[in-house]
Amino acid sequence: MYEMMESVKEGNGKxxxxxxxxxxxxxxxxxxxxxxxxxxxxxxxxxxxTWLSSQLPNWRLNGAARQVVSDLLAAKMKAVVKRNRQRVIxxxxxxxxxxxxxxxxxxFDPGEHLxxxxxxxxxxxxxxxxxxxPSFLPRGTASNLAxxxxxxxxxxxxxTVSITxxxxxxx
Numbered sequence: 001m002y003e004m005m006e007s008v009k010e011g012n013g014k015x016x017x018x019x020x021x022x023x024x025x026x027x028x029x030x031x032x033x034x035x036x037x038x039x040x041x042x043x044x045x046x047x048x049x050t051w052l053s054s055q056l057p058n059w060r061l062n063g064a065a066r067q068v069v070s071d072l073l074a075a076k077m078k079a080v081v082k083r084n085r086q087r088v089i090x091x092x093x094x095x096x097x098x099x100x101x102x103x104x105x106x107x108f109d110p111g112e113h114l115x116x117x118x119x120x121x122x123x124x125x126x127x128x129x130x131x132x133x134p135s136f137l138p139r140g141t142a143s144n145l146a147x148x149x150x151x152x153x154x155x156x157x158x159x160t161v162s163i164t165x166x167x168x169x170x171x
Contacts, residue, residue: 063123065157065169068096069167072161075136079138082138086135088134089133090128090130093129096117096130098116141165158171
């Protein structure tokens with residue numbers, strides 16, 4: 001509480017007494033209050049960081065699975081729309097290529113569109129292993145069955161491509 005004394009005067013200027021005026025405290029917080037708030041914030045941030053770092057591998061694994069499934073479904077859709085074969089070729093444990101096979105011979109030829117993907121650019125700790133390279137045909141079906149396993153410290157996701165062209169993720 002902030003207090004101030006003011007003199008009370010008569011009409012002729014003679015002081016007849018003192019008046020005590022009180023104001024609510026407007027000076028801010030005490031040092032103790034600030035230290036307590038900073039301590040609580042520090043504990044909350046520490047707990048949040050611990051939880052966040054334990055969840056990151058799971059988020060990366062799910063993100064990589066979404067990317068691969070999205071590319072497989074896009075290749076299937078492109079095969080139907082363009083009426084030619086679309087191949088997905090898995091090169092190693094983190095890279096794959098999308099091939100727009102215009103002449104349907106199953107190989108890359110000059111003039112055909114080839115697009116590479118690297119899942120480690122966005123999901124650094126995810127490893128990929130594929131059993132086969134699926135090809136999507138103009139009817140939306142797949143010529144090769146495939147299982148793609150994505151894994152990291154959080155577990156694994158298995159992506160399957162069936163002969164009907166269905167792309168499915170299993171945990």
